[in-house]
Amino acid sequence: MLPVIEARDLTKRYGAVLAVDRVCFSIDPGRIVGLIGPNGAGKTSILRAILGLTRYEGDVRVLGREPWRERAALMLEASFIPDASVLPGWLRIDRAVDFVAAVHPRFRRDRTRAMLAKTRIPLHRRVRELSKGMQAQVHLALAMGVDAKLLVLDEPTLGLDLLARRAFYDALVEDFMDESRTIVLTTHQVEEVENLLTDVLFVDRGRIVLDGSIESLSTRFVAVSVEPAHLAEARAIGPFYERRMLGKTVLYYEGADRVALSSLGELHAPDVADLFVATLSGATR
Numbered sequence: 001m002l003p004v005i006e007a008r009d010l011t012k013r014y015g016a017v018l019a020v021d022r023v024c025f026s027i028d029p030g031r032i033v034g035l036i037g038p039n040g041a042g043k044t045s046i047l048r049a050i051l052g053l054t055r056y057e058g059d060v061r062v063l064g065r066e067p068w069r070e071r072a073a074l075m076l077e078a079s080f081i082p083d084a085s086v087l088p089g090w091l092r093i094d095r096a097v098d099f100v101a102a103v104h105p106r107f108r109r110d111r112t113r114a115m116l117a118k119t120r121i122p123l124h125r126r127v128r129e130l131s132k133g134m135q136a137q138v139h140l141a142l143a144m145g146v147d148a149k150l151l152v153l154d155e156p157t158l159g160l161d162l163l164a165r166r167a168f169y170d171a172l173v174e175d176f177m178d179e180s181r182t183i184v185l186t187t188h189q190v191e192e193v194e195n196l197l198t199d200v201l202f203v204d205r206g207r208i209v210l211d212g213s214i215e216s217l218s219t220r221f222v223a224v225s226v227e228p229a230h231l232a233e234a235r236a237i238g239p240f241y242e243r244r245m246l247g248k249t250v251l252y253y254e255g256a257d258r259v260a261l262s263s264l265g266e267l268h269a270p271d272v273a274d275l276f277v278a279t280l281s282g283a284t285r
Contacts, residue, residue, distance in 0.1 A: 002064065004029050004150055004182045005050055009058040012045045012206075019045040021206035022058065029149070030179040032196055035186045036276055037203030043186045044083075046203070047154050050184075051080055063149060076106055079143040083155035086139075089128030093121060093138055100142055112145030115175055133164030140168060144176045151176060153185040165192060172196075194272035202279055210279050218269040223252050223278075226265040234264045241278035252278040 005027040012020035020042045027033055037043050049056040052071030060067055065074045087096060093116070101109045116123065119137050127135060136156060143151060151172075157165040173196060177183060187193055200217070202210035212220065225248045226234045235242075237260065239251035252270060253261065261267060270278065 001028060003027055003061075004031075004063060005184070006061045007046075007050070007058065008060075010046065010049055010060055011057040012042070012049055012054065013057075019206055020049070020056070023203075023206070023208045025201055025208055025211055027182060027184065027199070029182055031198045032177065032183045033185070033199045033201060034190070034193060034197045034272070035184060035201050035203060036190060036272075037186075038280070041203040042206040043203050044154055045206075047080075047152055047184070047186065051075075051078065051152060076104075077148055078150040078152065079146045079148040081136075081139050081143050081151075081153045081156045083158050087127045087135070089126065091127050092123070093125055093127070093130075094123040096127070096138065096142060097123075097145075100145065104146055106147040107145050108147060109145065111175075112141045115141040115144060115171065118171070131164075133160045133167070136160055136164065136168055137171070140171060144172075149181055151181065151183045153183065155186055155188065157187065157189065165189065169193060169196060190273040190276060191271075197272065200272060200276075202276055204280050210275075214272070217272075217275060221252065221254050221270055221275060222256060222258055222261065222267055223250050223270045223274070224261050224265045224267050225250050230264040234261070237261065241281055243278075 003026045008024050009022045010020055011022050023046065035043050035046065045054070048054040050060060050062050050067055052067030052074055055068055062074055063077050067074055097109060097112055101107050119134070121130065121134050121137060127138070130138065139156070157168050160168065169192065172183070185193070197214055199213045200210065201208055224234060227248060231249055234251050237253065237256055239253050241252040243250050258267060
């Protein structure tokens with residue numbers, strides 16, 4: 001099975017600024033991958049490179065194509081939702097559907113209309129008359145109307161309230177995802193999407209600092225809540241991060257002996273959000 005995305009030594013510079021520093025990663029079909037990192041970490045630059053929206057150095061293949069040279073062909077099989085509305089405010093929703101149907105050979109009008117029918121958005125309304133949440137729903141409906149193998153989302157729910165974000169992700173999974181399709185997304189609301197993700201890529205200062213499946217993270221990493229009496233012994237085992245919480249110290253380990261740790265405190269698998277903070281904050285990483 002060939003990867004949907006494969007990047008080797010992907011590098012992006014903006015003048016003297018190194019935004020992406022020789023990153024390497026591979027994404028298989030049927031995965032939902034979270035590209036997670038702080039502001040300025042290089043996430044959007046990576047997305048723009050894999051979509052052929054910017055020049056880059058290194059070797060990148062997306063759906064078997066080189067994005068910059070074959071962007072037109074690639075975008076027949078990929079859809080993109082950016083972090084801000086790109087639809088003009090004067091455009092009516094039904095006219096937007098007509099436009100995409102006229103210019104994209106793999107657009108399914110019936111799928112987009114079926115998605116919009118689940119919302120409370122009148123098709124005769126103009127984009128500027130919609131709330132941010134409704135605009136996001138329109139974007140998603142148009143993007144998923146394309147019979148795409150890859151959907152890329154860059155902070156798609158930025159600025160939306162909790163209900164709008166929940167509706168967006170529910171529609172994403174129910175109406176788009178299957179074993180032959182792949183989703184890559186960036187978000188700052190890690191807690192809201194980690195139950196959807198199959199894989200994560202943590203990005204910091206232009207580099208991939210963690211790459212793994214959600215399933216593998218639970219066996220690779222462990223956190224231990226330790227009472228003060230056992231703290232020195234726990235630190236001797238070599239945690240890469242620790243924090244105080246409710247009178248105890250929580251220490252994070254990678255590949256540690258769980259039997260030894262279990263005698264020192266309560267073990268638990270860190271969630272994605274906690275692991276993200278621990279990984280980027282750990283002094284030894």
